[in-house]
Amino acid sequence: MQNWQSEFLAVGALIVLSVFLRQHASPESKPVTAAHAETGA
DSSP states (O other), X not given: OOHHHHHHHHHHHHHHHHHHHHXXXXXXXXXXXXXXXXXXX
């Protein structure tokens, strides 16, 4: 691959990973029975 292609692929992978991690650790994904004081949200 050329340099710009590998750089574009790396940036794209970081964006996908960060979106996945934000959704996985978001307050919306907390258990329904968890209090706000426990989650900080």
